[in-house]
Amino acid sequence: MENLQLYIALAVLVFMIISxxxxxxxxGLTAMTCVIVLALTGVIDVGTAFSGLSHTTTILVATMMVVAGAIGKTSIAYRIRQKMAVIQGKNGFLLVALISxxxxxxxQIMGQxxxxxxxxxxxxxxDDEKDVSQSRMILLVSAVICAWFGRFPVGMGAALPLSTNALYEGLVEGNSEYLLGMFDILKVGLIPSIxxxxYCVFAWRLIPKQKIDASAVETGQASAQAEASVSKRGxxxxxxVFVLVMAAFVFSDQLGKLxxxxxxxxxxxxxxxxxLSVREVVGTLxxxxxxxxAGILVISSALSSSGAGEFVGNMVLRILGSNPSSLLVITVxxxxxxxxxNFLSNNGTTAIMVPIAASTALAGGMNPKAVVLVVFCSSCLAIAFPTGCAAATMGxxxxxxxxxxxxxxxIPxxxxxxxxxxxxxxxxxPVYG
Incomplete structure (x- = not known):
């Protein structure tokens, strides 16, 4: 029965990728179709199937889109547009560099x-008619976020070494030298980030030029051309509201789940x-x-619980063989x-791969910290597919x-x-260091 659930989960993953x-x-239709299939085949129960709709990440994404869209009703959007038009007209390179x-x-200080x-x-x-268009820049922003996510131990990034350690500290049996320090992620990730x-600043023209999905930003898009569509009081x-919400993100460590x-x-x-009218808000939500x-959150959970993620991870062990070199271990x-x-989500991949990486390192007489750092930094490169991370999903x-x-x-x-x-x-x- 467990093998059947594994095969179903892998089949659903393949369908999602192809779709x-x-x-x-x-x-959204594809993601929720996968969720329904997983529920009908018994891979997940009904409660889990719809848990993504009430997941904190889904709520955060939805409500933040509403708050951000409301800014489009103010004169701020008009002023920013004027400034951007001047910069865009004079120097597109400067504009891309500033956005990056x-x-x-x-x-470094708030979530994706x-x-x-x-x-x-x-x-x-x-100006969507220019080369530096909206659709190109929103994916560029996603790529830059993936490149720099969690590098500095400030704001939300301060918790990442600790949360990563929690995935394998039981395996190292109290050997603190095998756990990540606060600046280890920055040390190994700075060169790739730069x-x-x-690359992003010089290669952004490789991103296809599309028309952005107006429904995703419906609350503020229409008023971008106007000086302001609300009163001074509004x-x-x-x-x-926007400043309060942003301040909350800065103090996320103190606020916790609030x-x-x-x-x-x-x-x-x-x-x-x-x-905002209820209709406007509901349209965004x-x-x-x-x-x-909502669908991807459930699918990621199903891939983990069914063993599909572990199945992929265990393939690594067979590839490594016996007495692998430091370069081979890190590369694999x-x-x-x-x-x-890029297909399972960065959080799900980290949860699956970190214990496998640490166990492999310990069994081979390697430094588990080295392999865990490679896994964490690699999991951030989740830009090639919408399921990789929140930034990629939105981009x-x-x-x-x-x-x-x-x-x-x-690919480059x-x-x-x-x-x-x-x-x-x-x-x-080095893994043998």
């Missing part, structure tokens, strides 16, 4: 969803003050992107993790991108990321 690549149906810089700075929501405000102000940012309320409540509170304030996020774990993270959904058409941008991105990471890991953290 996403063909892009004949909306991403803003993205990498913001992703919040950063994408903020950067969407800037991207929406761009290389990938340089504008102050919107700005106040962080997920603040955007929802902001949405309620905007509704009760008649700045039920967009295709939200269904996609890097490549395997990158492939998995593909909003930008209306087909993963096949973006391969000319994403992944190759550069892997080569530089393998070099950096071998230099700073």
């Amino acid at each position: 996403f690549l063909i892009h004949k149906f909306p991403y 810089l803003f993205s990498l700075v913001l992703c 969803t919040a950063v994408m929501a903020i950067m969407l405000l800037i991207v929406q102000t761009l 290389a990938l940012t340089i 504008e102050m309320i919107i700005i106040g 962080i997920y409540i603040f955007p929802a509170v902001g949405v309620l304030v905007l509704i009760y003050t008649n700045i 039920t967009s295709d992107m939200i269904w996609m996020v 774990f890097c490549v395997t993790t990158v492939i998995m993270t 593909y959904a909003i930008g209306n991108h087909n993963p096949i058409k973006t391969l000319k941008f994403t 991105y992944l190759l550069i990321g892997m080569v530089t990471l393998i070099f950096s890991a071998n230099f700073f953290f």
